[in-house]
Amino acid sequence: MQSNTEMPARKRTHNLAYDLVEKLSQSIVLGQLKPGDKLPSEGAIVQAHGVSRTVVREAISKLQASGLVETRHGIGTFVLAQTGEPGLRLNVDTAAGVRAIVELRLGLETQAVALAAQRRSEHQLQQMRQALDDYQRLSSNNDSCVEADRHFHLLIAEATDNACFVEIMQHLGSAMIPRTRVNVAERGQADLGKLAQLANLEHEAIFNAIKRQDPDAARAAMWLHLSNSRDRFGAGS
Structure with missing residues (x-):
């Protein structure tokens, strides 16, 4: 049984890690860190951001999962190029652009989640549970x-045991969950906390179907989640 002092410490570590992920991601998006650049050393990041080495390692792990960086053992961590096929442009600066991305994900992720339900491992299921616990905790604290x-969503792609799904989702990168880049006024001053709660319920339905290894239910739950996401943006939310 965990002590009452252990849980707050773990919570702070997770929150600090997500804050650091946002800062490093912004540096990459803004071009301050370019493809091929080596990230500062673990010690340098600790000193620059005033966090522990545990926080830095967790943040780097999340950046790796997002496809933004890769770690070459014994050398360091490097920024990956976020390039696509010529002519492919992912516009997530407007609500219309976000809706277009969601429509793309509808076709991709409904199939991915059905495969994940059939092929997932117990370890992958545990990782999904942790991601949803993190989501719920952060949203309840009004954190990002x-x-x-x-x-x-990346864990679902990984559970398909099909590298193509993972590569496509990593290519989408920050466009996959782009709501922080949409002007709040354009979205009609939406109650973001309420939207996060609704999305959390939809995530739980997806997770439960994967846990039961029910591909049809998983496909339906993902379709409902992404359709609702599309409609929320369509309604200015």
Whole structure:
């Protein structure tokens, strides 16, 4: 049984890690860290951001899962190029652009989640549970839950045991969960906390279907989740 002092410490570590992920991700998106650049050393990040080595390691792990960086053992961690086929442009600066991404995900992730339900391992299921626990905790504290959301969907792709799904989802990168880049005014001053709660319920339905290894239910739950996401943006939410 965990002590009452252990849980707050773990919670702070997770929150600090997500904050650090956001800062490093922003540096990559803004071009301050370019493809091929080596990230500062663990010690340098600790000193620059005033966090522990545990926080830094967790943040780097999440950046790896998002496809933003890769770690070459014995050398360091490097920024990956976020490039696509010529002519492919992912516009997530408007609600219309976000809806287009969601429509793409509808076709991709409904099939991915059905395969994940059939092929997932117990370890992958545990990782999904942790991602949803992180999402719920962060959203209840009004903290950014974007990375936890993205991680959950990436874990589903990994559970398909099909590298193509993983590569496509990693290519989508920050466009996969792009709501932080949509102007709040354009979205009609939506109650973001309420939307996070609704999304959390939908995530739980997806998780439970995967846990039961029911591909049809998983496909239906994912379709409902992404359809609702599309409609929420369509309604200015």
